[in-house]
Amino acid sequence: MTRATGLLLLALSALAAVHLVTPLAPLLELLRSSPDTAWLLLGEIRLPRTLLALGYGFALGMTGAALQALFANPLASPDITGSSSGAALGTVFAAYWLGATEPLVLAGAGATGALLALAIMVLLAGRRAETTTMLLAGIAIALAAGAATSLLLALAPSPFAFYDSFEWLMGSFVDRSLPQAAVALIPAGICCALLAASARPLDLMALGEDVTASLGYDPRRIAVQVIVLSSIAIGACVSVCGAIGFVGLLAPYAARRLTRGHPGRALVPAGLIGGILLLIADIAVRYGPPGRIIPVGILTTVAGTPLFVWIVVTMRRRVTS
């Protein structure tokens, strides 16, 4: 473990602790008046929220880094490739049209949606697509999946489908239970651990698929692995917390600055940075106007857009200089 990874881990742990006790005043108050209720609040309400922010952020960062390494493209990420939107569509279809309520079934539907979206993206753009081609294919899929999700909700048997799902669709960790967190985070954790094992071949992918293959790795197998594992991790998280944008794009970008540009070695740091970003964002939304809940996904999009534009501008400068 490098020093940077250690520091990130430390920051993540500290932020998780801060997230767990924020806001502090009502918690202290409750600890004084009714300690049992306070512990219940911490364990049943706040802990799943902290775990989800941390774990979903980690999954976004790591899958983003893996997709970027695989596609040799700094703009590939769960949201840009359309897989987050695909996961949302899969979940909505299962929940409102098939009547699924079992969290594990919803997670499976999310994973299937994410996988389909990524598979269509690869079919449309190709595995080593130019940045622009991939971006366009991803945008087309995200738009189509978004429209289909809205349509499914509008025509859903339940007239309250739209209203019901708004907060989830926008991305949120509020009021999730521990079993729900487990359904999102256990598959995501397993997939991230398996992805981390591909760090070396993903670094070698920087030299091209032929060199990777000549060194004894099978690029096609690595591609299938990254796509399937990312889809499961993202699908499971989206089914519980909705689609959250930009973290999967920005965390790997920051992580590669710590790994001197190595895309594979950036996997774990990108996960840690992703966790840090979502914890910060979810602490920030608690300081919104009283009585109103801002879904965390809206904040990441608002904060992420200028950074995204900045990446595009620096990329253009790199290409034209």
Place this chain on the structure above:
Amino acid sequence: MTPRLEASALALAGRLKRADLEAAPGELIAVIGPNGGGKTSLLRALAAIETTSGSVSIDGELLASVPPARRPRVVTFLPASRDIAWPISARDLIALGLPAPDDKRVEELIALLELQPLAHRPVDRLSTGERTRVLLARALAPRPRLLLLDEPLSNLDPYWVLRILEILRSGVADGATALVALHDIDRVMAFDRALLVADGEIRADLRPAEMLESETLANAFGIERAADGWKVSPRADRRSSP
């Protein structure tokens, strides 16, 4: 004695017809042939990049069964493309070629290819010729027993063409075997042996001087000897591969 490289019945559907090839330790072999004739396909098949029919053995060991941890010490491949997607420094890129970190070896290669002033620069900020040297250093780094180099002399100035030929010569003197795809046919004189690959097959396997005089070479390229070098053959029956 076991040959260094033994390829038998190697074939890639549509690109490489059944080829058999043997090479001894310390042999420096040029691979020449018209564009699209199969030079790259032959090198890729020898590097076990694609599943081919037939087999490739290095020092008697089946290449496909050599695990990734040991593969760089057995064979390395330099592709003709010099594109690198990420802003990795030249030094780090050379280190990627090694199965385990070895700073001393990286420094040796930086010195050998005179990369000192470029070592810290991201490779996507280097010229194509400079990148070629960095990528070649990556391929040489693990001291492989077989080097498969696709056009290592392209994009290089005359000093570097001659220096790389010297470096390859000293590498094979240490016991490595190298197969090098080339465009400049006159360069084959610096090699021990020359293979002519056209229409997806090894058409000729000769000593360089004999290769340059051979009718097969002239026919394959559609060129002929002239007083001051080569000229386009008026009766060229140039066949390109499908």
